[in-house]
Amino acid sequence: MNIKISDNIDWVGYVDWTVRDFHGYETARGATYNAYLVRDEKTALIDTVKRPFADALLANVAAVVDLGDVDYVVCNHAEPDHAGALPRVMAAMPHAELVCNKRCAAALARHADTSGWKIRIVDNDAISLGGRTLQFIDTPMVHWPESMFTYLPEDRILFSMDAFGQHYATSQRFDDEVSAAVALDEAKTYYANIVMPYGRQVAAVLDKAAALPIDLIAPSHGIVWRSHVADILAAYRDWSTCRARPKVVVIYDTMWDATGEMARAIHEGASQPGVEAVLIHVRLSNLTRIAAEMLDVAAVAFGSSTLNRGMMPMAAAVLNYLEGLRPANKAGFAFGSYGWGTGGAEAVHGWLESQKWDILREPLRVQYRPTPDVLDECRRAGRLLAERARSATAER
Ligand code: FEO
DSSP: OOEEEETTEEEOOEEESSOOEETTEEOTTOEEEOOEEEESSSEEEEOOOOGGGHHHHHHHHHTTSOGGGOOEEEOSOOSHHHHTTHHHHHHHOTTOEEEEOHHHHHHHHHHSOOTTSOEEEOSSOEEEOSSOEEEEEEOTTSSSTTOEEEEETTTTEEEEETTTOOOOOOSOOBGGGSOHHHHHHHHHHHIIIIIGGGHHHHHHHHHHHHTSOOSEEEESSSOBBSSOHHHHHHHHHHHHTTOOOSEEEEEEEOSSSHHHHHHHHHHHHHOOTTOEEEEEEGGGSOHHHHHHHHHTOSEEEEEEOOBTTBOOHHHHHHHHHHHHHOOOSOEEEEEEEESSSOOHHHHHHHHHHHTTOEEOSSOEEEESSOOHHHHHHHHHHHHHHHHHHHHHHHTO
């Protein structure tokens, strides 16, 4: 399957309809690994696919050109979902030069035997294909140190690698052929789970992109942005700073539902006009969805029952995951019930402090079951979250 992106530019990637676990990322809508073929006086393949899908990629390219006529294979990113097929591709395209930056060449040599490949190192410079130019732009840490964009000025197309991507399997290739809301939501989930730790680097990349006239953004995952280029660029600006919406998350794990009762009362208090209040039981959700909710939240109540003098294990897993993703500019407090020994809410509180969240109150704790008075206190604490969400977003 190859699909025309523009004159003499074809999508030649692979749609992975059935993948649901992408190194722990729950890909509820599947995924795609996008590769693009640009034909001019010279022909360039931009990126490849995961190793198991090399045959599909080669068939897509062969449907358009003879494999021996491909002059360049550009590697924007050495991660195996885009570079895993390179050994097969380089063997099948005997005249092709691999084009990448120095860091990428070093990373590829750690993944495969690259000794027989012709490699052209680029450093923010350009290659002429004849009437068209491939202009390379380093974008370190979006997503790996060697990541780069390839820009085609004559067509105003930005091949943006992971940036602006989404895990979204569809037979369509453009944003205006699918629900834009779904595409943006999947882009947000992708950003939260893959790119969130690198907000500063994303801001630098956006500054570079702002200097380029762009008609199409062609990422390496999901659909191509054509009608919503300004929307996805604006969304990335917001996400790069974890800009808060008027939103509260109450998230918890519970043993005999005492912490669950507290969570529901906090959520009730937080459910105020103009504030979105989200309630999440960590064992009935998943890390991928939780990360997406944390990207644009203003205030969070995080609860855990005490188990063995500490947090419940899935509550700890969520905090461990969030510690790596480093959501910025968050406020919140800890809560939870305990039995004969304490430790759950205290451990959550310690985590919030360690991550330098703005702590809105001392941990809200109760022994065994919450009384009506405690539930009233939970509702008051929920209203505190809502007030914080309103004030944080009013400051924008
Ligand atoms: Fe889609 Fe960072 O690889």
